[in-house]
Amino acid sequence: MSVTQIKLRKSQEEAFAELRRHDHAILNAPTGWGKSMVLCALAGDDLLSGTERKVVIAIPQTVIAKGFIHDVSIKLPTGEMLDWAVKHNLCNYIRNKTEELSQFLTEPAKDKKIFNRIIVTTHAGLARTFSSLSDKQLAEATKNTTFLIDESHHISGADESCNQLGAIVNYILDIDNPTTTTRLILATAFFFRGDQLPIITESHLDRFYRHSIQFDKYWRSLKHIKSYKYDFVAFKGTVWKSLNQLLAQDQTPTIIYCPPKNHRLLLGKEKSDFTKRIVRTIKKHYPESELWSADSDNEGRIILDLVDGDHRDEKIKFAMTQGEQIDVILTVGMFKEGADWLQAQRVIDLVPSGSDQDRNQRFGRLIRDYPGKEHISYFSFFSVITDAPKDEQRKYLSKLFAHFHASLILDNALNPIKMPKYYDDGHFEGGSQGRPVNLLGQYDEDLQESILSDCYDAMISLFADCEQQNRKPSDTEAKNAIVRALKNFDIEQEEQTAKQIVLMIRRKANITLAVDDLVNSGFDKVWSDDTLKGLQLFSAGFGGPTRFAELRKIISGIFDSNWLGNYEKIKSLPACPPQSSKAYWWISNNKAFYRDGRLSKERIHLLESIPWWEWFKKYDDRWQEYFNEIKAYKHYPTKLSKALENWTGKQRLIYSAGKLSQDRIELLESISWWQWKPDRWHRNYESVRVLKKRPFPKTDKKSTNWFYQQRVAYHRGNLSVEKIKLLEAIIWWTWG
Structure with missing residues (x-):
């Protein structure tokens, strides 16, 4: 062979x-x-x-x-x-x-x-x-x-x-x-x-x-694909009329992303019912196509249904090896990263994701160079916002369009998001302490997507209303809009869940280079388009290398024009800002330009005049900083920040592997309370010792369980004299 x-x-x-x-x-x-x-x-x-x-x-x-x-x-x-x-x-x-x-x-x-x-x-x-x-x-x-x-x-x-x-x-x-x-x-x-x-x-x-x-550099290297479209299709109520009109325009190889279980587009029906109707609609326009079957030789034109999980591996293999026979692929979550159907020329996204990663991965299914494949199209469906003027919808879609392009060609453009924390007393706030909220985690992924989709629509409607009044919605308005959307689901802790969803949705389009700046500087591309009859389409027309070059020029101009203003703001800070801030993104970009030799001498000099500025921190310096923080504790710490907890755990892990240097071993052992194998008993003891009164399950379940465990161990004679003395030194302690 x-x-x-x-x-x-x-x-x-x-x-x-x-x-x-x-x-x-x-x-x-x-x-x-x-x-x-x-x-x-x-x-x-x-x-x-x-x-x-x-x-x-x-x-x-x-x-x-x-x-x-x-x-x-x-x-x-x-x-x-x-x-x-x-x-x-x-x-x-x-x-x-x-x-x-x-x-x-x-x-x-x-x-x-x-x-x-x-x-x-x-x-x-x-x-x-x-x-x-x-x-x-x-x-x-x-x-x-x-x-x-x-x-x-x-x-x-x-x-x-x-x-x-x-x-x-x-x-x-x-x-x-x-x-x-x-x-x-x-x-x-x-x-x-x-x-x-x-x-x-x-x-x-x-x-x-x-x-x-760079994405735009790669695009110029493609031999066959010359242009693309990234358009928005507005529908009212159901997708069927718009989908039928879109499929009628041409019969290119198409991937259709379908709604998951319980999604509002299913209108209470099963996924299989929705899929059967899509197949019937497809066959009207692809009359020679038949549904792939495990019991058939599948030699003709094929519709591949990946929504149905049966024989999934066989279907995927067919897509990889017999792609030239396929007319349409139906999928929910499959066909994103690593899934190749070289012939795909069009994506119809009935349930657009709120994730930049997912949107880019889905668009990436089309960017596979293939003979005869000169043009690719992406159609993103969205429900019409009935209470917002058409031009307001257009402006919002133009921002989404600019956001999509910026996420394709910019490095590190998106702010990290810190999820809110949920405390035992039920309140939320940001920061590194507490337990990460997971109120949506109690629902399956399909229901999660349905909840977020409805909430997303509610937020778009709210934003459109507020833009007419030339203002931004308040946190309370956003939360109330989400609470109303959650009424459609059997949701416990509605208000807390709404707070989480508001943070998730409102930050999804939060790129640190403001989208408004891109649009206002000339990258306002999406307009109402009646080219395809019967469709309410918002289109930016055909795009290619020229569009990417234009966006880069605009981005560069915005960055340069705002540089001195941003520098003055940065210079006034007492210390380096946190990684989650826009200021830190600006700092990181200047460091990247410096590393690549693209930062002028004048700007280098200005940045180095900031007392706390440093180009790159050495690993040894970071180690010493963490060590100094740990050393500051006079007793075994009952609670550490997540960063310090991870760092101490790593030192013990590296020590156990025999790869921690002797000088660092000696430094850590110079701390009076340091232990290579952390004593969990003493750590729990310190957590309980500082309590003013004995714990109860409703207020502190973890400490209460440990309290009972020690009493049981005492009555069984399993506690050492030293531990008994330590426990009896707690003013409220009783053996019961």
């Missing part, structure tokens, strides 16, 4: 040459550019450098594995030929995936063959395995290992929002040993999360080399 030979394109060779020089690197490239092939080349280059080296490739969904599981011969820019094959594919249906990955990570490479030293797993599989390893095994797992994390926007490594994947990245980055042999390469199309939380902290980000392929 012949093996396909692949040579990297020029832009891929340039990325390879830069990325291979760094142990920590980020590849930021648009959908369809070829990130997977560059990652394979980097992995192979590492494997060829030594027979002890192993490579772990982590992906979010099994469907993406196809980009890495193939037998090809890659000509590396170094001149070497790489015979790429993967033996350990944990994305197949095999048992004991955690056990196999654990064994792969903790044991030395078994042989010199490259295919035996590569393993492909999911993000969840990697997180599950890491959590099962002991400290000693963790140290082995990172030794002589290259970790390639694809679709890395799934990482949340910031202190206030760290997920399991973020914890792995933080562990790898915080191994403080100059002889470490661990490499970490992240790859993503858009370097921000859909929830606007930071992927990696600014301090960690400074340690990465970042290779970015």
